[in-house]
Amino acid sequence: MQTAFDAFADTFPFDQIRSGRSKLRWNDASFKPYPADTSVALAGLLERFERDQQPAAISFRQLVPWLKVGERASHYLHPYPAKLLPHIAHFFLSNRVLVGANECVLDPFAGSGTVALETILSGRTALYADANPLGRLITAVKTRSIDPTSLAAACAEVRERFRRSRVRKLPDVVNLAKWFDPRVTSELVRLRAAIGALEDETLRDFMRVTFSAVTRRASNSDPRFSVPVRYRNGERRNDQSAADLFDVQLEANIARIAALGQVDSLGAAIPAGVDARHLTTAFGERLPDHSVGMIISSPPYASAQKYVRAASLSLGWLDLVPSNGLRPLEDQTIGREHYTKASWENIGSTGIDHADTLIATIAKENQSRAKIVGTYLIEMRAALAEAVRVLRPGGCFVLVIGDNTVCGRRFASSEYLRLMLEGMGMTTILSLVDRIPSRGLMTRRNKTAGIIAAESVILLRKDA
Known part of the structure; x- marks a missing residue:
């Protein structure tokens, strides 16, 4: 069964981004970042x-x-x-x-x-x-322009590695079982391994920041608070899969980074x-x-x-x-x-x-x-x-x-x-x-x- 993430690299308009014809929108000031003198x-x-x-x-x-x-531009690449x-x-x-x-x-x-x-x-x-x-990682990524062709190849590689991954090794995350359901943890572990296999540091860091933005959204913590706080009884997190959440975040982040490429x-x-x-x-x-x-x-x-x-x-x-x-x-x-x-x-x-x-x-x-x-x-x-x-x-x-x-x-x-x-x-x-x-x-x-x-x-x- 093909997930939204599996289909992402096949449907995302990389060619349109490269030519400036993408329908994905960011603030128009990104094209002329400083249009006025103060x-x-x-x-x-x-x-x-x-x-x-x-x-x-x-x-x-x-x-x-x-x-x-x-x-x-890339201001909203990751919450902080x-x-x-x-x-x-x-x-x-x-x-x-x-x-x-x-x-x-x-x-x-x-x-x-x-x-x-x-x-x-x-x-x-x-x-x-x-x-x-x-x-420091977010800053490095959001201030670095990335070639769309290379990014498209990295997306395809991560997608394929995620599909084939059988990785089970858990990360050293504080109170992991409290903040993540087992199904979510399993998907995040596979995504993490697929991203970590990328050889190019620039592309890998971009994917890591995108992945990081997803971990909090996929967790059992209430997004209304800046620090991890459990949902109250009766409240639940979004039940989207981690892979689907990554798909959405990746699409948005690619458009954000593409804005940097529009600056002369x-x-x-x-x-x-x-x-x-x-x-x-x-x-x-x-x-x-x-x-x-x-x-x-x-x-x-x-x-x-x-x-x-x-x-x-x-x-x-x-x-x-x-x-x-x-x-x-x-x-x-x-x-x-x-x-x-x-x-x-x-x-x-x-x-x-x-x-x-x-x-x-x-x-x-x-x-x-x-x-x-x-x-x-x-x-x-x-x-x-x-x-x-x-x-x-x-x-x-x-x-x-x-x-x-x-x-x-x-x-x-x-x-x-x-x-x-x-x-x-x-x-x-x-x-x-x-x-x-x-x-x-x-x-x-x-x-x-x-x-x-x-x-x-x-x-x-x-x-x-």
Whole structure:
């Protein structure tokens, strides 16, 4: 019996994609990724801030109305929690006032590569770093154009290997039996083996990212939550087979990657390490001083997202991190939640007096939360210092960050990080506030936390 996946390679319009005649649609801006210059709008905002010295409430969707919400090139290749709104990066890249056409743009907290993709669509070179290997893999794939003919051959090969596969070896996925029914696991194991047999790394990684996006949809976890959470009693997941889900995801992802091939002057994306506190070149050497023209980044929020837990199923299925490696990976990330009780009293100074005072007050009520946010600021200071080091004099840093509520008190991350940067030789030249209608941050973590409903976008310039 032929499944939808078995028939896919025979019916997908690869020739139409190659010739630009495919009926599969993506945002038309993909064909001309940067159709307008934002210099005038930027100048108006800069002038207003210089005069008033007050943050302006704006909507980046309205600032770049030609960028519609929805498909745009490969942005939606794979789901990822708390993704940056592409409009923000697009606005600051749509001019040559802040950064030259031939300069590098860095995101030291790349996530799944929103800034990196917008950067290469602008024709510039993107540098990206992230602690999460899944985020780095997604970024690498979504910023790489792939020949449609080679992709068609890979689809046919995966299809045939899946049909013939009798692989039974289970992956090291945390709580595998809890999250996957045996029938689903069997199909995913065969798909995984078929993809892993591809010799070409670029094609294999594309298929792996597509497969990763399917594992969560095929699981017993509720898609309404960014982290794996079981369906409630009486609720069930979609009963489509894993192969059929892969078919649907593959068709969509091929169209998304094809959009990159429509761009005449696509830039390149280059990894810059796994730790924002130690940026490196592709060869593992320290990233040179003053080598970056601009930085655009949305750092992790203090205890606002369980990034490693959200990616845990994919990390196991892709052999990126074994189940017993999830906690060590979390320990390497900034903004993590878990610390030993013995370490709660040992926080240290953040270097910001009113932040230290607030943390001391929080510690009287909840030492664990005080440890989380205090360590977050200390580690963010190291990451920001590294970013400033690689930024050229006169270069700009676009910081996108929201404020938390910790034990009923506002934790002003935006103010704290701004003060840190200003203490490192940066000058704030613009401050904006954009509401968050839906970006994966509207999740109340526990009774001591609150919803993040808006984020600050702060533009700072490095003193010459």
